[in-house]
Amino acid sequence: MIKAVVDNLKGLWSLVVGLSVTGRFFLSPQKTVHFPRDVVGPEILESFRGPLELVPADDQGGSKCISCQMCARACPGDCITVVKGDAGKAPKEYKYDFTLCCLCAACVESCPAGAIRFSHRVYMVARSREELRLDLLADLRERCGLEPAPAPAPADKTKAVA
Amino acid sequence: MDLSIANFAQIIIACLLVIALMVGNAVVMVYVERKACGFIQRRPGPYEVGPRGILQAVCDSMKLLGKQIYVPGNIDWILYFLAPVLAFFPVLLLYLPIPFGRHLTAMNVDEGILLILAFSGLGVVSNILAGWASNNKYGILGAARAVSQAVAYEIPMIMALLAIVFLTGSLSLTEIVERQGSWPWQWNIVVQPLAFFIYLVSLVGETNRAPFDLPEAESELTAGFHTEYSGMGFALFFLSEYANMLLVSFVCAAFFLGGYKGPFMDGFWWMFIKAYAVMVFIVWIRWTFPRVRFDQLLNINWRWLLPLSILNLWVTAVIVRFI
């Protein structure tokens, strides 16, 4: 009986200790990063894997890609389509389907020319699946400032439903 | 008490004020609860709607109003829709004898606490109806839990309050407050700390708040007796939960914490400050502790709170009688 009472008093004390822990956290500063007003530090984004991008060979929008198809073959999700250009090794088309990509780096590691890498675009937004099927050559030219950024397609609701 | 027109009008006005208080309280408490929970968990809580998220509760209530009321199949229609209403309306009555000042009472009845205790039992009827009528197994389990819990926790609650009644010699809340002084050491909590503790525990049990929220235990019964309620049906349960919480906090303030009396200046603001302090404490323990198991919940009550409260009552009676 006395042991039960002592046990219960100890139990009540443990509840007080618990309250003091949460009470202390109540008063201590918050950990949240308020996203639109505040962003995480750049050093965290350095290693973040966003969608693929082509490594620029020059500032004229040229890429290092030699259209060898190694990346397309290595990809577990079949998300890369490279079409060889008519003249030379440069690709005519480099299509990349981000919806299928699992960010495993198989393509990056198998590329003999070092032509692709992961971008750090963490704040990417898409309104439809189409917007996630990227054209990496256009993206590269855009980053070089050769092509104006395409205006985001207006969300056409009727089309999306149909 | 004479039932003159003036008296009747007074009660009507009081009822309207009480409804306003209940809704306002729910709005405030939603914000307070979510903010407190957020701060405890080191996040800001509601932040985007209005400055610092003040309008969040308004948005929530708008959402609840606008939601489709999804009615499950094979329910008992009358009871299903009666239950939320039954949960909400008896609470109105309970606010009438609460004193906010010496003469600021909706209905100054001599047996105020008796009225509150008698009608607060109605709340559980709505729980069992809700659980039973919604044709849901979780609902039935929740309703069964709600009943045994409410029955169990009402007894030590009454015993604890009875000790104060013995001391004061009156069932009127105004009288009980009047017998306490303005300063904390003149309050009943100093004379009756055990009764206060018992009341505080059974208050959490009575209002079905964590760690005693077994009728709606989320991780076990999804939402317990109100699993199948959506939209306004759920909102009424929600409203009555907070209204009940406020009520027991008012009673706690009146019985143990000196009611509307306080240092420097007496007045209804003290009543609100004290009641909301109790509410914040309830919120605080909700976000700190895990939930007890059902047999433990009843064990705490029958094996500890009840004998303790009887002992407390007996000692109080002896002291009052002979000293």
Next chain:
Amino acid sequence: MNSLNFINPFGVSEDPGSYVGDFYTDNFAKGAGEGTLILNLGPQHPSTHGVLRVIVELEGEYVVRAEPVLGYLHRMHEKMAEVKTPWQYIPNMGRVDYLHPIAWNWAQVGACERLAGIEVPERAEYLRVVSCELNRISSHLMWWGAFVMDLGGVTPILYAFEEREKINDILQIVTGSRLTMSYFRFGGVSADVDDRFVRLTKEFVPYLRERLKMYKALVTDNVILRRRLEGVGPMDADLCRRHGATGPILRAAGLKRDTRTDAPYGVYHKFQYNVPTGPSDDCLGRYMLRLAEIEASLDIVEQAMGSLPPGPVRIDKAPKAGWKLPAGETYFAVEGARGQVGVHLVSDGGKNHYRVKLRAPGFSNLSLFAEAARGVLLADAIAILGSLDLVIPEVDR
């Protein structure tokens, strides 16, 4: 159904017995006793952590029988191996068990390396140990929070997430992702650590030790939690043996079985760490054991970071994406956060695997539930389910 009720507004179900469940419920109902209630917990239930479905037969609040129903998250990982090259299969491993992906990485990569006879550079072995143990800690932290949430305490999981985010920050530096990591490569690891990784890891170890004291004060010592867990759901060594339970459940039952020491792989033999066992085979024992394991893992991380050898992190001429496995058959097991993670791999020398069998510890551990939950309260059954530390994607694969 609804319109019928509008016509007949007072209609309660005319024949409640006519309700027909699905195949599993009907099959389960055949063995039901008189006056019992059959309740489907899940597949969408707050405490089944995803899409586990448990059919329970309740008598009042007591569980008479319980039967888990699996397959709601079956994603054919084993079948996918037959159409993927070994390299392409590594990312799959991060998705099998999203809480401890590195262990699965290790199991798959280790099996291929064993079959092909690839030696791994020492620095890579150290990094494998560090990342695997950090990941184990984060998995246990996640379990800790989710378990307390099952018991009704919502706040601790958010504290656990604070530490988890720190571990994610650390592991993101080398793996590039925060959840479904694929860090291991045949013959090493994908990336070397940088100064930031070393600094953050060295800061993290004492930080977590400090935080574990807070965990103890807030949760472990809490009287409500202790009384919820003490003596609930005992799983003795015999029960564990019959169902093939591994990992913390088996060790809590008092058996010192840990793949890291029983069948050493990597460089675990170089570190001094204790394999905790006990203290009891009930839910509280499993709870205490996992917290003790966090500390043991911290010891390993500390030692490994202290003696990180220089050198390459991958062998020269490491296998590329199109690499073919030599023909043969092998089994490689590592100790995951939930128990023994094994990959049984058969290759016919072709481009893809011939067959891969994944041994998921959660699958065996879940099979203890039906027996352990017999005759307990519903709330205890939830506690037992939580103490098994199930990750449903891993159970269903």
